[in-house]
Amino acid sequence: MLEKTFYHTLLAHSFNVPITVNYWDNTSETYGEGTPEVTISFKKAIPVSALTKNASLALGEAFMAGDIEITGTVDFPIQKVLTAAYESADSFMRNPKLMRLIPKQSHSERASKHDVQSHYDLGNDFYKLWLDPTMTYSCAYFTSPDDDLETAQKNKVMHILRKLNPQPGRTLLDIGCGWGTLMLTAAKVFKLNVVGITLSQEQYDYVNQRIKDEHLEDVAEVQLVDYRELKHDPFDYVTSVGMFEHVGEENLGLYFKDVARFMKDDGTALIHGITRQQGGATNAWLTKYIFPGGYVPGMAENLGHIVDAGMQLDDLEPLRRHYQRTLEIWDTNFNAHREEIQAAQGESFTRMWDLYLQAAAASFESGNIDVMQFLISKGASGKDLPMTRDYMYL
Structure with a gap:
């Protein structure tokens, strides 16, 4: 009875849309006003101790195991449920105390290599199923509804x-x-001499093959190396997309100092990554199952590190809605191959990735996280850039 009371209290303060909940004892309740379009079914009770210790981890693992089912008449039912939870001001999912209970992660060179390979070395064939033909695994940029x-x-x-x-x-x-x-487009379209670095063996092999197939050996090189260990003369330009979320809170300042180290004195960098306008955060379920060592920094946190590294901001652009749409398409593609993925990887893995893609879309939709492009210079801000932003949209 105490357990059921806890669930009532938890769910009554977790959503800003009407939700029907089917409990493990064959009872049902509706929370919120209106006609529910989404139903959450608990096949069995999750221990209260697990929920109070870390709700995101307990609920994520329950979903992976099939102990929670989410169904509805709306598109992306999981995403809509999570968006409703994120947007509820007093939801447990927005509780900073829970976020801070997550243990610190190691971000040594060895740990970082393990973290990257555990996610990106699932196999190129897996990613080919649901990414686009460019094999780009980061926020897209939609200039037209079509x-x-x-x-x-x-x-x-x-x-x-x-x-x-x-x-x-x-x-x-x-x-x-x-x-x-990105690096090969820079070589082919903009005639730059490019070096790319990765810790993923699968990516390294794939890029090397692309360089050979496209006869770019004279202008393009890829290295399997941690950015902290790279030995190279400074570059005119530095790009880094979807990277700083992986370096860890304790290494974020060092990461931006390394970006500055790689730039010539009049160099320019474009750093693109997931951030939060509300301040940095982690998520126990994502850290354990999807992105080991992940940390989403706050926007002000990043800006502070940029300045501390001796760089100056030229331009800042949020792309939150673009990443929401990207993730929705990825999840549609993923589910189009669901049977194939489940046959190869198992049901728990498939449910885990579906939840990850939809939860990420919900986070962007609600404004819980954002994605930013930081255009920065080493030296006087914007010295080698045009006076207006018109040149970006040619």
Whole structure:
């Protein structure tokens, strides 16, 4: 009875839309006013001790195990439930005390390599199923309602590179180069000499093959190396997309100092990553199952590190809605191959990734997290950039 009372209290303060809840004892309750379009079914009770210790971890693991089912008449039912929870001002999901209970993560070179490979080395074939043909695993950029995912990802790469105002023959470092689309576009379209670095063996092999297939050996190179260990002359331009979320709170300042170290004295960098306007945060379920060592920094936190590293801000652009749409498309693609993924990886893995993609979309939709592009200079701000932002949209 005490357990059921706890659930009533928890759920009554967790959503800003009407929700039907089916309990493990064959009883049902509706929370909120109106006609519910979404139903949450608990196949069995999650111990109160697990919920009070870390709700996100307990609920995420219960969903993976099939002990929670979410169904509804709206598109992305899980996403809508999570968005409603994030947007509820007094929800347990917005409780900073719970976030701070999560243990500190190691971010040594060895730990970082393990963290990256545990996520990105699931196999190129897995990512090919639901990413677009460019194999770009970061926020796309939709310039038109008619843009498909591939077009939007190409838009994003061009948007980043145009912001640098790159001049032919100069050099670019891409920290965390992924499957190489940005660095190779810089080489082919903007005639830059590029170096990409990654800790993922799968990505390293893939990019190396692309370089050979596209005959770019004279202008493009990829290295399997931690950014902290890179030995190279400074570059004219530095890009880093979806990287700083992985370095850890304790290494964030060092990361931006390394960005400055890689830049020439008049260099320019475009740093693109997930951040929060409300301050830094972690999530126990994501840390354990999806992004080991992950930490989403606050926007002011990043700006402080940029200034401390001796760099200056040229431009700041939020792309929150773009990432929400990207994730929704990824999840649609993922579920189009759900049977194939489940046959290869198992039901728990498949439910885990579906939850991850929808929870991330919900976080962006609610404003719980954001994604920012920081255009920064080493030296006088904007010295080598045009006077207005018009050049970014040619």
